[in-house]
Amino acid sequence: VIADLKAIFFVKDFAGNVKHKEVKQFDPSKPAPGRKIRVVFKDGEVMVGITQGYQPERPGFFLLPADGQSNNERCFVVASATSEVTFL
Structure with a gap:
């Protein structure tokens, strides 16, 4: 179940x-x-990056890390696992 992630x-x-x-x-x-x-x-x-599809009512969104040397290419963030989401 996505809510467990x-x-x-x-x-x-x-x-x-x-x-x-x-x-x-x-x-x-x-x-x-x-x-x-x-x-x-x-x-x-804490993760900092860019997104093209964040909407608070959706179950999640993709984030590309700001750090180009990060081992993460991208990440699907589960909205229910967040405590704060802020546009910079």
């Missing part, structure tokens, strides 16, 4: 890079193709 992460590599520190800001030299958004999950995790 936090998000679905689409990753570049299953191993990831444990040394990488996620950047929570946008590269000003690269245009963002969508709306900039900050998501706080109920467990305290």
Whole structure:
């Protein structure tokens, strides 16, 4: 059931890079193709990225991370798992 999930992460590599520190800001030299958004999950995790389909009444939305070096290519965020969603 989707309500039991936090998000679905689409990753570049299953191993990831444990040394990488996620950047929570946008590269000003690269245009963002969508709306900039900050998501706080109920467990305290914060993600910053862009979205083209966030609407509060929908069960979820896709987010592309602001950090181009992130192991996450994109993420489907389950709306019920969030405590705060803010446009930047």
